[in-house]
Amino acid sequence: MENPDFVDAQFHGYEPLRIVDDVINSFNDYSCDAADAMQKVLTQAPGMGEHSKAVEEGLDRWQLKVQRAADKNFDKFELYALNNVFRVPAEVTEAPVDGVDQSGIDAELEELWAQLRQELATKSELQQRVAAASRETQRWEAHQHAVEGLCTTRRSEALGRVLHEARQLDEELRRGREQLHGSTAEGPTCVQKALSDRRIQISTAGVSDLKVLSSMLCT
Structure with a gap:
């Protein structure tokens, strides 16, 4: 079994x-810096210059207790x-291997980056539209009273034109409508006259005409 460390x-x-060692060393450095800063402030305080030795001894005792x-x-x-933060669980037995194929991860990151760029471009476009709309609103508010006054004074003239x-x-x-009714009324009269003329032609047919028609049908 491999060493857990x-x-x-x-x-x-x-x-x-x-x-862990870096954290401990950083704490020790900060405590020393704090002791030096307190010593500087205390020795520069009014009436404390002659007690610099006592201040130094007191800070040494304080730093020893802190340490x-x-x-x-x-x-x-x-x-x-x-044992609890850095310890790898027992079921995780394989450590990451250098050179593992990360093409899938790279492709996913590239896709996310493309989506982010698209979202940023959309946000920029929307901001430009909002700014343009705000400018138009300000222009309308600046001329609103003048336009309303113009509409009020010329309302009667506009209504007259309408x-x-x-x-x-x-x-x-x-x-x-009159032209449409007139053309509709003339239509049936023309049709009736044409039908009447046709009936006259049919009624004036003679016996000889019937014989010719019969011979044509029997041929």
């Missing part, structure tokens, strides 16, 4: 213990981080 390092691509508390708790932090055009249209429709 080795498996963790292979899986994450780095040694988890180095991360002891940190060492005690960082031991717990190290155990918890290595009524005049409506009367002209009604007159044209009336003439069209």
